[in-house]
Amino acid sequence: MRNQVPEPTLRRLPGYLFFLEKVREDGVLNVSAPTIGKALKCDPTQVVKDLSVTGIKGKPRVGYNTYELCHALEEYLGFNRLNEAFLVGAGNLGSALMAYQEHQTLGIKIIAAFDVNKDKIGQHIGGTHVLEYNKLFHLSNRLDVKIAILTTPNNVAQDVAEDLVNCGVKAIWNFTHTNLVLPEDIIVQNTSMSSFAAVLLSRLNDSEN
16 A cells, blocks of 8 residues: 655646646656756755655666656556546536536446436536436446436435435545544545635735735
8 A cells, every 4th residue: 555645745746747748748758856856946955855656767877767657646546547427416516527527537437417406417518428416326336336427406415415425426526515534444535615715815816015
């Protein structure tokens, strides 16, 4: 079992990967930590420390092999394999996430979405079929899906999360504002759009004053 990596490091790793993919496409074979740091506005020492979690080390005066490091980052992040997921809540945000996966894979593939809205049920969004919510229970008996994306209204999020856990889900990407109360062995990653917006607007306001 790999050592626990600080969350800030995990948040930075995809940025390194996307940068490296770009320079690799440009034909760059080797890239140094200072070059990566300058491009991403990171301290080179932090870059070296972050990338060390992959087990890849740069060579003095040469740097990192871009192909080798891209592969190591993809492997470490799990982006090189597809982890199947359910999505519950096919509203605006849920639909956007389904549409996004047509163009960019992040190691998670939404194989089915569920909703109670009859206008949504039966649609295909980003190649994903939206099913009636009650079919979640039947489908989970046949498919060993461990990840769920929660984009429901806040007032039903807790109940839906409990249903997902009962269906065998072990990790929930929670886009609602609800503080989910679930068994300790369930992994919950909260992604608050309002929090991101608050930080963005606050920084904009600071820059203008």
